[in-house]
Amino acid sequence: MFIRSVGSDNRLNAFREEVRQFCREKIPAEIRRKQEKSQHLDKAEYDAWLKLLGEKGWLTGKWPKEYGGLGWEPEQFLVFEEELGKAGAPPLINFGINLAGPVIFTFGNDEQKKKYLADIAKNNTWWCQGYSEPGAGSDLASLKSRAVRDGDHYVVNGQKTWTSWAHWADMIFVLVRTDATVKKQAGISFLLIDMNTPGITVRPIIGITRHHHLNEVFFDNVRVPVENRIGEENQGWTYAKFLLANERLHSLSFAKFEAYLAKIRKALDVVKDGGRPLSEDPTYRRKLAELDVRMATAKALMADQLAAARTTGSPPMMGAAALKLRGTELQQSILQMGLEVLGRNGPVYQDLALEQNWDGEFVGPDVSAGLIYEHLYRRAATIYSGSNEVQRNIIAKGALGL
Amino acid sequence: MTSFSADERQLLDESLQNFLSEKYGFERWQQRSGPSGDQYGSNEWRQFADLGWLGVAIPEEFGGTGGGLTELAIVMAAAGRHMVLEGLLGTVVLGAGAIELAGTQAQKGDLLPKIAAGELRLAFCHSEQDAGYARDYVTTIARPVDGGYALEGRKAFTLGAQAADLLVVSARVGAADGPVGLFLVPRETDGVSLNIAPALDARLGAEVRLSARVPGSTLLGRADVDRTASIDHLIDRAAIAVCAEACGAMAEATQNTIEYLKVREQFGQPLAKFQVLQHRLVDMSLACEEARAIVHAALEALDVGAASAQRTVWQAKVQTAQSARFVGTQSLQLHGGIGMTDELKAGHLYKRLCVCEAMFGDADWYLKKLSQTLPEHIRARTQDDRMKPPEVA
Ligand SMILES: Cc1cc2nc3c(=O)[nH]c(=O)nc-3n(C[C@H](O)[C@H](O)[C@H](O)COP(=O)(O)OP(=O)(O)OC[C@H]3O[C@@H](n4cnc5c(N)ncnc54)[C@H](O)[C@@H]3O)c2cc1C
Numbered sequence: 091m092f093i094r095s096v097g098s099d100n101r102l103n104a105f106r107e108e109v110r111q112f113c114r115e116k117i118p119a120e121i122r123r124k125q126e127k128s129q130h131l132d133k134a135e136y137d138a139w140l141k142l143l144g145e146k147g148w149l150t151g152k153w154p155k156e157y158g159g160l161g162w163e164p165e166q167f168l169v170f171e172e173e174l175g176k177a178g179a180p181p182l183i184n185f186g187i188n189l190a191g192p193v194i195f196t197f198g199n200d201e202q203k204k205k206y207l208a209d210i211a212k213n214n215t216w217w218c219q220g221y222s223e224p225g226a227g228s229d230l231a232s233l234k235s236r237a238v239r240d241g242d243h244y245v246v247n248g249q250k251t252w253t254s255w256a257h258w259a260d261m262i263f264v265l266v267r268t269d270a271t272v273k274k275q276a277g278i279s280f281l282l283i284d285m286n287t288p289g290i291t292v293r294p295i296i297g298i299t300r301h302h303h304l305n306e307v308f309f310d311n312v313r314v315p316v317e318n319r320i321g322e323e324n325q326g327w328t329y330a331k332f333l334l335a336n337e338r339l340h341s342l343s344f345a346k347f348e349a350y351l352a353k354i355r356k357a358l359d360v361v362k363d364g365g366r367p368l369s370e371d372p373t374y375r376r377k378l379a380e381l382d383v384r385m386a387t388a389k390a391l392m393a394d395q396l397a398a399a400r401t402t403g404s405p406p407m408m409g410a411a412a413l414k415l416r417g418t419e420l421q422q423s424i425l426q427m428g429l430e431v432l433g434r435n436g437p438v439y440q441d442l443a444l445e446q447n448w449d450g451e452f453v454g455p456d457v458s459a460g461l462i463y464e465h466l467y468r469r470a471a472t473i474y475s476g477s478n479e480v481q482r483n484i485i486a487k488g489a490l491g492l
Numbered sequence: 493m494t495s496f497s498a499d500e501r502q503l504l505d506e507s508l509q510n511f512l513s514e515k516y517g518f519e520r521w522q523q524r525s526g527p528s529g530d531q532y533g534s535n536e537w538r539q540f541a542d543l544g545w546l547g548v549a550i551p552e553e554f555g556g557t558g559g560g561l562t563e564l565a566i567v568m569a570a571a572g573r574h575m576v577l578e579g580l581l582g583t584v585v586l587g588a589g590a591i592e593l594a595g596t597q598a599q600k601g602d603l604l605p606k607i608a609a610g611e612l613r614l615a616f617c618h619s620e621q622d623a624g625y626a627r628d629y630v631t632t633i634a635r636p637v638d639g640g641y642a643l644e645g646r647k648a649f650t651l652g653a654q655a656a657d658l659l660v661v662s663a664r665v666g667a668a669d670g671p672v673g674l675f676l677v678p679r680e681t682d683g684v685s686l687n688i689a690p691a692l693d694a695r696l697g698a699e700v701r702l703s704a705r706v707p708g709s710t711l712l713g714r715a716d717v718d719r720t721a722s723i724d725h726l727i728d729r730a731a732i733a734v735c736a737e738a739c740g741a742m743a744e745a746t747q748n749t750i751e752y753l754k755v756r757e758q759f760g761q762p763l764a765k766f767q768v769l770q771h772r773l774v775d776m777s778l779a780c781e782e783a784r785a786i787v788h789a790a791l792e793a794l795d796v797g798a799a800s801a802q803r804t805v806w807q808a809k810v811q812t813a814q815s816a817r818f819v820g821t822q823s824l825q826l827h828g829g830i831g832m833t834d835e836l837k838a839g840h841l842y843k844r845l846c847v848c849e850a851m852f853g854d855a856d857w858y859l860k861k862l863s864q865t866l867p868e869h870i871r872a873r874t875q876d877d878r879m880k881p882p883e884v885a
Contacts, residue, residue, distance in 0.1 A: 298839035363624030433850030
């Protein structure tokens, strides 16, 4: 206990300043304006911003240098993300950078690296994640979409669901069953599929936010070149798990939490009870203090786990699952407080105010639509990236050996 | 005091469940709940009246069936379970309640029968932007002018205000420190403007701006009577009605979750077989039972006019808010991805429960009120208490 140093690294101060300046100068005014109003960005706006980061090389800062990355330590990425958050930059939605890329450079062949990595790094391609199916959620390995070999192609049939941003994607990575006769984990392959291939249909799913970002993706005799398979046939589960571990780590973003808190503080000044702003009420000060303690603890846990990973070389099993659990619980508590503050205002949810051309009038604080949208959306944080029940199972089995 | 026997209550409940499950199904709800949908279905409203729900707590002499708050709670619980969009609370609990408490005999004779018959819909526009949950914060002013009053002010978001015939508006009569009066302002009055918005649970409501002249007859009762205490009492009744609504919604959410986990299979077995999920379902059921029990206690306390009624109502609102949050969030969690869509009742029930949790005061607000008014026997002793000589039995 208390052996390794977990202190912050002052060498990153210059980098921090550089990111700040970049954000000050480069975030397009229109995007900044929309971010302030929590309005949805369209794909072109995300692209424009991510491309700027891509040109700078920062999008793939974490990737190893040999694959066009900058070889950042996790600490440097945290600084990067924190500064983006503070500057009001759009979130880094990127299934290519965080999920597909690392699988490709770790398990892909040279052809695949050449074909995909540069486009991911420059944000020329949008990726989406075709893991979940209607019958395969927590029990992902029971997936039924199948790929049958036909010469130098696979013919893919089946359905994926809850596919975030599939309607914007150029590429999808999917898990498919290539052998139904063996143990379920042993018959899965990992394919990269061009979303423009004939036979793919994307249907929108409207969320409880009343907004569209989820989809169903149907595959009807979709022909996929065998060269689009990652690694070995039937070894897909190994790559899938590698990717899931990365995904878990990325589900935690302190920058986002700080942004929520900034909005909540704004609301506390505006919303009143008996004529006095809630910011004066000890109840809410105490809540802020409690969230602050939890945030400090989560950051310390993160630093501690990263330090452990540095010495042992791999992220500890407990680490990613623990951070996912506590991070998402904290996220929901912060957004719960947001809703509590806005409760005095109905709570009204003017979801249309999040659309670009809304010219209505706010009822109550202008931060409310954005905060409530996040409150609703992030009820899913304890479900996606492996539900929190599943994370507890992982810790129970993997770390505690139960 | 209520005139309903247990059998009559049973019949009322059955009529609600039968009608609402047949005519108020989820698919129809989805069509009607959008911003342009017919949320205040005039057809539905008439049928509510025909079934006797709207007059359930209106005295018989005014065209109702003379029930009490418990009967209203039976209606509200069913409304919660089926996510009824129409403004039952504003019309039947608050609107009719205000007329009964503050109206003249003539006003009661004119208006209450119309409410019972489904001909009059009301919204209770009392709270103001800066009031929050405080019940005595009124800055809207009604200045006497020739033949009536000039109303000036702004009322906070009120569910159903966009569709009400009459808005029950509280205002200080004469001056900023005048007595609080209640006015029945037709929504279509010149100088009354509405900013309509959807609540979190998709029900529409509006913020109301008043800069209007209204005739003297719009005032409920006499001009020199301060209605602050009546409003306080009315909001207690509304708060417990909302608790009943939440009880209905959480029972439905829990039942749906249990049903879903019985049929959803993962890892080769129904999710309901996982013990950790069974325990969660148990805790959800307990949360429902606890809320229902204390709400029932509060209803009876109010119906018999017990001295402790207000405390019990506040306690019930705290417990119900806590139960609602637990049941709502866990219902979503246990549904997994499917619960996060607009297509399932789970998400809508969650949002309804969030609204119920907030309306008329959340758990924090009532806990604060309760802590400020702790009865002597459960209070921590203060310096002053310790100076007092010991009581001799
Ligand atoms: C907003 C959102 C975005 C998503 N984006 C994507 C995406 O881009 N790509 C993609 O592939 N998927 C995506 N998903 C899907 C997500 O990964 C799944 O929802 C998740 O894996 C859970 O699966 P399920 O929804 O089928 O729930 P189920 O597996 O049916 O689980 C239902 C409930 O049972 C619990 N449970 C299940 N098994 C156990 C057990 N053994 N022990 C205890 N509890 C258990 C779960 O924790 C959950 O609470 C997304 C989901 C959401 C909500």
